[in-house]
Amino acid sequence: MITKAIRNCLANAKERKWDKTYWAFDIHGTILRPTCQTGVISTEFYPFAKEVLQLLSTRKDIVRILYTCSYPNEIVEYVKYFEDHQIHFDHVNENPDVGAGAYGFYERKFYFNVLFEDKAGFDPLTDWEDVLKLIQTFEI
Template sequence: MITKAITNCLQNAAIKGWAKTYWAFDIHGTMLYPTFQSGVLSTKFYPHVKEVMQLLSKRSDIVLILYTCSYPHEIVEYLKYFEGHGIHFEYVNENPDVCAGAYGHYDRKFYFNILFEDKAGFDPLTDWKLVYDLLLAQKLQPKNTDHT
C-alpha cells in the first residue's frame, strides 16, 4: 500500500540522514482522469491530488519527478498546468541527482523512492485520500519552501 511505502521511505530517510527523497508521479489515470483522446490534454484532477501535491511541492526534502509517456509538447503544457495549481516538478522522466552509486546503476532507469502509478497498483480513487490523511496525521507539512 502506498501509505506504507511513504512511511517506510521517510523513516529510512530520517535514519540514514538523507537530505532528500525522490517521488515519481504518472499523470494519466493517476493524477488526472484520462481523456482517451489523442491530442486532448487531461485537466480533471482526481480527488485530493491537488492538496497532496501542493503539500509535497512545498517540501524541500521531497523531489517531485513527473513520470510520463506524454509527447514533449504535451509535457510542456502539463508542467504549465501543474505550476498554475502550485505543483512543482523538479524533473521529468529522469533523476540526475542519483546516477551510479553503492546501491545501483541508474544510467537507464532513474532512481526514485516512491512511485505513484496506476499500472503499478496505485488506485487514484482511494489512495490520494489515504496519502492526504497520512500527511496531515504525521504532520508531514512543509519543512521549508523553495517555491513561492
C-alpha cells in the first residue's frame, strides 16, 4: 500500500537526516482518468488526487517528478494543465539531483523514494484518499 511506502520513506529521511525525498507520479490511470484516445489529453482527476498534489506542491522537502510515457507535446500540455491547478512538478522523467553514488547507479533509471503508478499497484480510486488522510494527520 502506498501509505506504507510513504511512512517508510519519511522514517528513512528522518533517520538519515535527508533534507528532501523524491516522489514520482504517473499520469494516466494514477492522477487522471485516461481518455484512451490518441491526441486527446486526460483532464479528469481521480478523487482526492488534485488535493493531495496541491498540498505536496507546497512542500520544499518533497521533489515531485512527473513519470509519464506521454509524447513531448502532450507533456507540455500536461505540465501547463497541472500548473493551472496549482500542481507543480520539479522534473519530468528524470531526477538530475541524483546520479551515480554510494547507493546505486542512477544514470539510466532515475532515483525516487515513492512511486505513484497504477501498474505498480497504486489504486487511484482508494489510495489518494488514504494519502490525503496521512498527510493531513502526520507532519511530513
